[in-house]
Amino acid sequence: MSEALGSWFKGFLEQVRIRKRQYLLGALEIVLSALTGFLVAALILYFIGYDPWYIFEIMLTYGFSDLGYLGTRAAPLIMTGLAFSIPLLAGVFNIGGESQLYMGALLGLYVAYVTHNVWLGLIAGFIAGALWGGLIAALRVYRGINEVITAIMLNWTAYYTIIYIILVYLPNPKQSHLSVQIPVSEMISYGETFALAVVGALIAYFILYYTDIGYKIRVSGANPRSAVYAGFSPKTAIMASMLLGGGLAGYGGTLIIAGVTGSIDTTMSTLYGLGFTGIGVGLLGRNHPIGIIFSGLFFAGLIIGGQWVELLTGAPPYVTDTITGIIVIALSMPYAYRLLVNYMGRLGKK
Amino acid sequence: MNALSRTGWAIIIIVIVLIAIGGGYWWYASSQQGGKGATTTTKKPVKVAVLFDVGGRGDLSFNDMAYLGAQRAAKDLGVEVKYLTPKSTSDMIPLLKQLASSKQYKILVLIGFLWTDALNKTADQFPDQKFALIDSTTGVTRPNEVDILFREQEVGALIGVIASGMAYELNGSTIGAVAGMSIPPLWKFHIGYLFGAKYFEMKTNKTVNFLWQYTGTFGDPQKGYQTATQLLQQGAKVLYGLAGLTHIGMFDAVIDWNEKGYGKALAIGEDASQEWYNPKYIPVSGAKRVDVAVYTAIKMAVQGPWKGGIHTLGLKEGGVGIWDLDGVRYFAQIAYNESKTKLTPDQIVNIVKQQREKYIKPYVWNIVHELEQKIKSGQIVFKTPLTEDEYNSIIQQLQQGNLNAALAKGHV
Amino acid sequence: MASNEYAVEMRGIVKVYPDGVVALKGVDFLVKRGEIHGLLGENGAGKTTLMRILYGEIKPTRGEIRVFGRRVSFRGPWDAIRQGIGMVYQHFTLVPAFTVKENLYLSLLSVNPKARLGDAVSKADKIAEETGLRIPYDEIVEELPIGVQQRVEIIKALLRDAKILILDEPTSVLTPIEVRDLFKALRKLRDMGITIIFITHKLKEVKEITDRVTVLRKGKLVGTVETGKVDVKTLARMMVQREVVFKIEKKPAKPGEVVLEAKDIHVIDEEGVERVKGISFQLRKGEILGVAGVQGNGQRELAEALAGIRRVSKGRIILGGKDITGYNAYQRYMKGLAYVPDSRGTGLVPDMNLVENTALTNLYRILGWARRIKWDRAVEITSRVIRELEVVAPSLYAPIKHLSGGNQQKIMVGREIVREPDVFIVAEPTQGLDVAATEFIRKTLLRLRDNGKAILLISTDLDEVLQLSDRLAVIYEGQFLAMGRPEEFTIEKLGLIMGGVRE
Structure with a gap:
């Protein structure tokens, strides 16, 4: 055992040594992008009359000071980030993380409510998200329907279905704008919520880099022709990546219900937008599960910090939204650009 | 190799430039901060925080009214008001905890029902922090929490009279409402609106047909449009919008009904003044004064007397009512500034004035004022149903003409 | 000057690609006005490179080009199109989801921004009348047979007033009947005074359709001859004649x-x-x-x-x-069974490292319990490949795209050898x-045979x-x-x- 660990560690060091230049360049790219983003944001803030330095200070200090809050806010983002990135590794654009999260949250809530067991709820959430994602994949694989279109339509389908189900079948007798609630005693703590998200990301990492199917997913995405050559079925890779990605999104949906709100409200404000933000999280995390943990935390910090900017400076929320947007775009742009070039190149060859 | 070192150089130069800019800014910022520090030490006003609904300002309704009330409080009471818009309901609990434990704010004013659960889960942990919840209640009485509710029946009743009068001016006798979800505030509107219609019948001996339709949503204009069109087809002449965004669709349906020549109809808004949306066909709006509620809550915390529990605002307190032309102008101005209407506030106010004169006859105003007087003086007090069964039974009795079934005190 | 005689004069054309490959080693290529001129050669002879230079897609390293006597230097195909050059590729450049009409209109727009849809149709009608190339206007392109799509491509080029038409292996996708129709149309075009350059490797077709033919071999000009004066045997010899480099x-x-x-x-x-x-x-x-x-x-x-x-x-x-x-x-x-594909773009995943690439066809040998990948086993196999085929690589974990072509090829062959297939x-x-890598790979193949x-x-x-x-x-x-x-x-x-x- 210790020997295996030792050899793994040696391999790791070897990796670092060999890829030193690659890693350095990567780090440099991130630093440069961040500087550019902050610089552009600062200029904009300056011209609309705010003190950029003070606003960055608020975002970074308040955003990252309450670790419990940061962790729970990051948990669903990490999961939707993975929901975007894992299918992307297989060459599929999953922008349906949003609805996969919804479905997971709904079924997770229901199971946890009925069984009084959050763990069963988390499993149910995973399954619901996986099935919802699998539906998109199945339509793509067996009917040739573009996954982006399906995902957009299913996002709204899920949105309205959930509101309907909450209103009609799971209304909260005490508070009419809420669904039924998971008993407070059954809910998990902030720390547990984050830890469970990290566990999810680590499992995703293991599957992608240490199993047969993960390898097939990565090959299919990196070079579909190689995958066909090696006799891997691209259909299987797409299905598997969407099942896993969707499942993680659903699991993330349950995490936020089980860890924070305990219920879903009829305006959907608890869940809305988490899936879309996940796209940024995935890109910023460079499609790597470990990277996504950190980018999820970073995103969460910016979101939390952004709320404080309004409180402390009076700047309306859209100012901070703009700033967050610029920073995130700057950070993910070089990578997104490379991905796009790759993707377009592949389209062109076909 | 050559190309590589060239990129290397480029990167190094960019880094140096960026660092130079950043450093320059740092220097600039720190020199600025010295000056700033000197001015802020003079006086420390009481701070309060207003926490908006998810979505925040710009809704021309709840959040904008809350802002209005808080600004008035800042002016009249000399408090410093801070604002915060949460990104989602999952941010509410941590934000409340952080704000409460900072001990910076005399009171935290929470706008809208989305805060209910978060408040319920945090209020007990911070006994020294005062909270106010606007337009919702946790159902728990705490010494550090006030829940400010509105007596929607009172505005509903006045609108019921006005709507009935307007229907007769349009050669009809049917009034209707497009409602959101079947929740307690809507029950109260329903009771009031129906009461008003029956009161009109009693005073004038003209019959009024009454239609009420729940859409099940506060956020779906399309649903509102469909529901409103159905009601118009059933002969409704006046529709009362009680469904938030959903009844924007109702407005559109009424506008189309007129402009496509199917018939004549009018719409009535609620909460904020909504006349600006189309003053020709929306001559009047019911008021639910979130601004008054916010002001009241801040005043209670700053000047006292403070008493935890539920407080209700009605006609007497100015918490509900009919928007007067000043109110219409105020919201018309906001809408105009945000380019949501092309009409200037003056134009809007003029059209509203004309339309009111045309469709709300003096005899109707007389009934309205008489009823208003009875309510304000406390001569009559409406019941507040606690369960859905109670609500249904009140509605049933009202429909049979038993007006007193809606009253907890007094009779007509 | 002889400039009146020739539609295309390319003299001393040299093309060196950025990776150092010399595709053309000083080729002269002369096409007379109004002839069908064959361009014959094996793969890698430089036919396509030469034509892409003429069409302005790539720039020659050296050499002079004249079109109808005028010296030209194209910045891109649009320049060539303006000079009356049209090209029909093996893979068509039509928009598959558009109708024929829309495709024609699109191409007309690129030379005349004020054109109307009706102009395209009336002009195409006239061309169809003269050449016998009939096409349906309202069909969706991707639903048409290949032969018809090719006709649309040709009309598309003629719409832009092409005086010189380059056809790249036009018959490779056609049925014999379609070939017959195409040749009929080409002859009509020639009679109308349009110069046609016909790239092919099919001797029969050269004999049948061309007036003169230029033969290239390994980037060099073998000769230009009048088709009527030579037999297919001579042409074949010109195309494949070689001195054996090494034994x-x-x-x-x-x-x-x-x-x-x-x-x-x-x-x-x-x-x-x-x-x-x-x-x-x-x-x-x-x-x-x-x-x-x-x-x-x-x-x-x-x-x-x-x-x-x-x-x-x-x-x-x-x-x-x-x-x-x-x-x-x-x-x-x-x-x-083992298969080493013809393209490294198929056989290798450029962004993955040596170990991951070796795993591609060895996957079944490195799976453990629950289909877990035993990477240490993959590393062993990769090390063996590197040792046995003398692969030069910075590390096992370097992305394979950082290796030279020869070393990439060795990985592709080596990872099959170590599986010991029959x-x-x-x-x-x-x-x-x-040369060195070539010899190594060939010797390896012989060694395998001997085993x-x-x-x-x-x-x-x-x-x-x-x-x-x-x-x-x-x-x-x-x-x-x-x-x-x-x-x-x-x-x-x-x-x-x-x-x-x-x-």
């Missing part, structure tokens, strides 16, 4: 039992074209069966069908006495490699197949036109068969 020591083969057998296999590609039309052969242990032919005659489809990447529409494949027709590639690799299907194993492996070598490099093969088959349009011992083929005969002339 490899080769022991006589000791063929053993049959391990791979193909029985009348047919393959239809994605576009519905039948690419392999009934090929049968037997492959024995300890022999190399070479398949020679000009690129695009069904070699890739044949190889992929054997490897299980493509389905056969008809026929059976038998490996070691077992029918494997229904197996997928992964299963066939497990059963002892049958190797090897396509273009030395394409783009330097009793069966090898199917598919190559467009005549030297390679002639040197290595124990038996040789010539593929033309999806069929083996000839099979025999390499000594039975003279270079001239080989050239004729590769050009589709059977004696």
